[in-house]
Amino acid sequence: MPSLPASLxxxxxxxxxxxxxxxxxxVPDGQAAAPRVLRMEARDFAFFxxxxxxxxGDHVTIELTSSDTVHGLHLEGYDVSLTADPGRPARVSFRAxxxxxxxxxxxxxxxxxxxxxxxxxxxxxxxxxxxxxALLALAVxxxxxxxxxxxxxxxxx
Amino acid sequence: MSSxxxxxxxxxRRLLVxxxxxxxxxxxxxxxxxxxxxxGLLGTPVGSRNPATVLVWIAWWAALMxxxxxxxxxxxxxxxxxxxxxxxxxxGALLAPRGRGLGLGLRWPRRLRGMGLQNAAFLLVALFSxxxxxxPRLTAALLLGLGLLAIATSLVFERRAFCRYLCPVGGFxxxxxxxxxxxxxxxxxxxxxxxxxxxxxxxxxxxYGCPWQAYPPSLTTNVSxxxxxxxxxxxxxxxxxxxxxxxxxxxxxxxxxxGEALKSLILLGSALVYAVVLLGPWNGIRSAAVHVGxxxxxxxxxxxxxxxxxxxxxxxxxxxxxxSGPRAESGDALRRLAPSLVPLGLxxxxxxxxxxxxxxxxxxxxxxxxxxxLGWNLFGTAGVAWSPLGGGWTFWLPPALLAGGLAWSxxxxxxxxxxxxxxxxxxxxxxxxxxxxxxxxxxxFVG
Numbered sequence: 001m002p003s004l005p006a007s008l009x010x011x012x013x014x015x016x017x018x019x020x021x022x023x024x025x026x027v028p029d030g031q032a033a034a035p036r037v038l039r040m041e042a043r044d045f046a047f048f049x050x051x052x053x054x055x056x057g058d059h060v061t062i063e064l065t066s067s068d069t070v071h072g073l074h075l076e077g078y079d080v081s082l083t084a085d086p087g088r089p090a091r092v093s094f095r096a097x098x099x100x101x102x103x104x105x106x107x108x109x110x111x112x113x114x115x116x117x118x119x120x121x122x123x124x125x126x127x128x129x130x131x132x133x134a135l136l137a138l139a140v141x142x143x144x145x146x147x148x149x150x151x152x153x154x155x156x157x
Numbered sequence: 158m159s160s161x162x163x164x165x166x167x168x169x170r171r172l173l174v175x176x177x178x179x180x181x182x183x184x185x186x187x188x189x190x191x192x193x194x195x196x197g198l199l200g201t202p203v204g205s206r207n208p209a210t211v212l213v214w215i216a217w218w219a220a221l222m223x224x225x226x227x228x229x230x231x232x233x234x235x236x237x238x239x240x241x242x243x244x245x246x247x248x249g250a251l252l253a254p255r256g257r258g259l260g261l262g263l264r265w266p267r268r269l270r271g272m273g274l275q276n277a278a279f280l281l282v283a284l285f286s287x288x289x290x291x292x293p294r295l296t297a298a299l300l301l302g303l304g305l306l307a308i309a310t311s312l313v314f315e316r317r318a319f320c321r322y323l324c325p326v327g328g329f330x331x332x333x334x335x336x337x338x339x340x341x342x343x344x345x346x347x348x349x350x351x352x353x354x355x356x357x358x359x360x361x362x363x364x365y366g367c368p369w370q371a372y373p374p375s376l377t378t379n380v381s382x383x384x385x386x387x388x389x390x391x392x393x394x395x396x397x398x399x400x401x402x403x404x405x406x407x408x409x410x411x412x413x414x415x416g417e418a419l420k421s422l423i424l425l426g427s428a429l430v431y432a433v434v435l436l437g438p439w440n441g442i443r444s445a446a447v448h449v450g451x452x453x454x455x456x457x458x459x460x461x462x463x464x465x466x467x468x469x470x471x472x473x474x475x476x477x478x479x480x481s482g483p484r485a486e487s488g489d490a491l492r493r494l495a496p497s498l499v500p501l502g503l504x505x506x507x508x509x510x511x512x513x514x515x516x517x518x519x520x521x522x523x524x525x526x527x528x529x530x531l532g533w534n535l536f537g538t539a540g541v542a543w544s545p546l547g548g549g550w551t552f553w554l555p556p557a558l559l560a561g562g563l564a565w566s567x568x569x570x571x572x573x574x575x576x577x578x579x580x581x582x583x584x585x586x587x588x589x590x591x592x593x594x595x596x597x598x599x600x601x602f603v604g
Contacts, residue, residue: 046440076516076545077552100552101603105516105545109205112291113447115517120438128603132556136595139560143567144588150575 035059036096038121042071042084045113047104054096056124061093062104072107075121081107099124160402162344164389173386173399176252179236187238190300192528197297201530205517205543207293211524213300214290215517221330222510227503230337231330234383239304240320243311244368254365260312265322265370272416275328276423280465282325283427284458287434287446317368320383332420333503334379335407335496341373341382341389344396349374357388357397364390373397378407380417408496408569415488418495422473425498425594426465428505432601436512472593473498476586481579493577494587497569501591504562505598508555512602515546515554555602563595 036058041048043066054060064073066084074081077098084090106117164170172178189212197209204210225233245251249258282289282299289295303324310319320327343349349357357373360366364387367373371381373388388397412418433439434446445453473495481490522538533539567588574584 044440044444046444048440050438050440074545103516103545107543109203109543112202112204112288113443114205115291115513115520116287116435116443118436118438118516126604128552129600132599132603133596135556135560136563136592136599139564139595140567140588140592143564144571144584145567147564148568148571151572 035061037061037063039063039065040073040119041065041067042073042106042117043067045106045111045117047073047106047117047119050119051122052120053122056096056099058096058123059093060096061091063089063091065089069110070108071110071117073104074107075102075104077102083108096121096123099127101126101128160340160400160406162398162400164398169399170389174389176390179386180251182236183238183241186236187241190238190304194297194301194304196528196530197293197300200293202293204291204293205520206524206530208524208528209293209296209300210291211517211520212528213296215514216521216525219510219514219518221326222507223514226330226333226337227507228337228339229384230334230339230379231382231384232339233330234320234327235385237320239300239324240307240311240317242304243308243319244317246308247311247315248365254360254362260315262315263313265314265318269322271414272328272420274322275325276416276420278323278325279328279427280423280462283431284461285449286431287443288449290435291447316366316370317383318370321369321381328420329424331380332417332424333499333506336405336499336503337379338402338404339384339399340379340402340406341384341386341397341399342376343374344398346374348394348396352394356391356393360387361391361393364388366391377410380407405500405565405569408499409572410496411489411493412496413492415491418473418491419470421495421498421502422470423465425502425505426469428502428509429469429594429597429601430461430464432505432509432512432598436509437601469594472590476590479586480574480583481577490577490579490583493573494570494583497566497573497587498591500565500569501559501562501595504558504565505594507562508558508598508602511551511558512555515551518546519544552603556599559595559598559602563591566591 034055036054038052038054038060040062042064062073062075062080062082064071064082064084066086066088068086070083070085072081072083073092075094077100078094078096080092080094082090082092100123102121102123104119104121106114108114110117164173193209193212196207200207200209221233245258247258247260247262248254249256285295289299306323307319310323311317349355354361355372356363356366358366367388368385369381369383373382373392376382384399386399389399434442437443441453442457445451445457448454474491477490477494519541520543522536522541526536526539527533528535570584570587570591571581574580574582574587577583
């Protein structure tokens with residue numbers, strides 16, 4: 001079998017290595033679905049707790065209680081929303097069928113820090129971070145090695 | 158590498174040399190600034206409904222970080238409304254030179270030159286940024302304060318001393334403008350050497366001497382060129398052009414001062430802290446950053462300054478020292494390697510900005526249609542509901558930007574290391590540092 005030129009191997013090799021890093025993160029897992037209730041409190045321009053994790057396929061119910069003023073919750077990626085008046089918990093249910101990391105934001109202007117009132121829902125294992133790490137590794141490999149050519153002697157660095 | 162002289166195109170040159178188009182944009186932005194200040198002081202205190210916060214920290218910030226700085230360098234400075242009233246008073250004219258204006262025209266004190274004041278101004282604003290970002294009155298007060306400071310500076314000192322030495326955003330823009338593919342440069346420096354009057358620096362009947370106190374033939378980076386285009390008007394030989402060039406040309410050179418290196422590290426660290434505070438799921442940190450004067454805020458301030466002045470510069474020094482030994486602290490390696498981190502810093506800020514702006518961009522429509530909360534509907538968007546642009550492909554935009562910046566920085570690190578005859582041995586610790594900072598940012602975005 002004819003071999004690839006050395007320069008091409010040098011370029012392709014690191015990308016293949018990065019691909020090998022990415023692929024395992026892309027393989028889906030087979031978790032059993034389960035009902036999950038996420039109880040959240042909204043107050044002082046923040047959600048408590050501010051970070052959740054569920055498994056892919058779970059039937060998720062978000063129960064939001066507001067302790068000071070009217071707050072909303074919008075789950076990006078799923079387009080799920082609800083509004084909670086003070087002292088009156090609100091619920092919404094959905095099937096967590098899309099793996100990833102999603103932000104939940106307050107959807108009702110509630111005061112100065114409203115734009116930053118957010119929480120986070122991770123569906124499935126932390127694959128986005130693994131993907132991201134592989135992407136960054138690929139960036140270093142590509143920029144620092146694969147696509148790098150030493151400048152000819154005497155040229156400006 | 159070759160570059161394209163845009164001002165060889167007759168219509169481009171006419172557009173840039175004529176004062177009318179630039180003045181029209183400046184006047185429009187000045188009117189916008191006045192509306193923003195008035196709305197901030199007198200309008201609704203709800204940040205997401207007030208133009209002061211929405212138009213400045215979402216619309217302007219997005220335009221600055223995603224369009225002006227990465228693609229057009231310091232072009233924002235050429236139309237920025239903040240220094241205009243002071244400059245007009247100083248010149249006694251809106252357009253071409255016309256006699257003498259007001260002001261003492263003193264030279265900026267020698268010991269205050271450099272980047273120290275700008276770095277300090279940036280850090281000062283950064284420490285109070287969360288209340289300023291979210292409260293229209295504070296945003297208006299900041300803009301008013303900077304505008305008045307710019308006027309006062311113009312009346313005491315010559316040229317644009319405020320922009321060059323004081324503006325907290327100016328240093329930021331100048332640093333990252335070095336990565337931009339647009340630059341103003343002299344075409345043939347030998348011609349300048351024979352031109353005794355130096356009209357580009359002292360001015361002529363056609364235009365003003367460089368307001369940024371730069372001597373155009375000596376320009377090697379975009380740091381101190383505000384793209385005001387005065388030198389295009391004053392050069393009698395048509396020897397100055399605006400060039401389209403490969404991005405990052407300025408970063409091939411070693412920086413002259415360690416102040417520039419410190420600035421780049423401060424800004425890289427600040428991008429990381431901003432992302433943690435504003436985008437991360439840590440309510441306690443956000444709460445500490447907003448309650449100015451509380452014990453928690455002082456702890457936040459100390460931690461912020463420790464990260465941007467201690468941890469990030471410390472890791473940089475460590476990386477350089479591990480690679481090249483104690484001699485590196487003499488400066489050469491530092492000055493050569495520090496520019497390599499500019500692409501990563503620019504990408505980190507762009508990634509942070511994208512993430513923040515996409516979630517909040519739908520606030521712009523209602524505010525633009527009804528800036529003074531008077532029930533107007535100027536653009537038919539007054540009733541647009543908030544809908545964040547998140548999820549889907551936009552989820553990967555910040556990590557992708559970050560990866561692009563890291564790839565570019567990695568490339569520059571290898572180049573700089575080779576230039577220092579250090580090869581991969583010198584590059585490896587710096588690559589590790591760049592990767593470490595990137596992983597930290599990544600954790601905030603998708604962790």
